[in-house]
Amino acid sequence: MQRLSTTFAVLASMGAILALAAPARAQQLKAPDDIKMTLRLLVQVSNDFKRQITARNFTRVPHEFMEYTEAADAVRSAMSGESADLKAKVETRLKAAVAAYQKVSDMSAKETDVDKLMAEHAKAVTAMNALFDVFPAALRPDPNLPPPGRGRGRG
C-alpha cells in the first residue's frame, strides 16, 4: 500500500513538473533577439504614423503604412524558425494589426480631422498590443518607451 502511494506521489510530481514546464517550453523561442527587434520596428513606425498625423502631414501617412507592412514582413521573417502553432497565432494578430493601420492610412486620404485620425490610430495600437500579448513579457516593446535616437521625440 505504502509502495503504491509512493509511486503515485512520484507520478503526480512528474506530472506537475511537466505541466509547469509546458508553457515555459512554448516561450523558448529560436530567435528572441530578432523577434524583439522587429516588434520594436512596429512600434517605431506606429509612432511615425502619430507624428505625421499630428503634424498634419497627411500625404506621408500612406508611406508610413508601407513601412508598417515592411516591419510586419520583418516580424514574419524573424518568426520563420518558430513552431507552426505560434506562427499561426502571430499571423492572425499581425494581419489584424496591419488591417487596422491600413484603415488609418485609407482614412488619411480624405479625413483632415486630426482627432478622428488619432482615434483610429489608437484602435490600431490596440490591435498591435494584442499581437505583443502573444510573446513573453521580456520581448514585448513598451509603446511609451522613447525611441533610441538622441532627440528622443521632442515635443
Place this chain on the structure above:
Amino acid sequence: MPAHLHSSVRPSRRTLLIGCLAVPLSVIRCSRRPTPDEPRVVDLSIESDGDFLAFRPDELTCPGGALVMLTFHHRGKFLSARHNWVLVRPGQLEPVDKDVEHNEGIIPRDDPRVIAWTPMCDKGGMVMTRFTAPAPGDYPFFCSTPGHGECMQGVLHVTT
C-alpha cells in the same frame, strides 16, 4: 627588326629621366606636411542604427576650419525609409526640419542655416559630403526625412 618598331618599344632618354625623377618627387609630395595655410583633412563616418531612427554615433568631433569628408551609411535592412545627414547652425534644427517637412525633406541649396548635407540615401547605401568645419562650437545634425528629425539627431563638436 624594322627601326620604327624598335623605337616604339624602347623608352627614350628623356622618358627615363622623367620617370626617375617622378618617383622620388611623388614620394616627397605624399609625405609633405600641410602648411599652416592649408586646411587639415578630417574623415568622419556615421551610420543609422539599423532600421531605427538614430545615428550611430550621435556625437562627432572635428577641429574648426578642417576640411571634413563625411560618409553616412544607411544600415537599414527592412524599412524603405530614406535617411540623410544635415548639419545646421546652432538652434536651427527644428526650424529647418519644420520647413522641409512638407517637401519630402529636400534641403534647399541656398539655405544659410544649413552648413552641409548629404543626399537622401536608401537602405544599405552610402552617401558623402565635404565641407569646411565652422568656428568652434556645438552644431546639431539630423535626418531631414519628414518625422525623423525628432529622434534622429546628434551634435558635431567643433574644437579649436
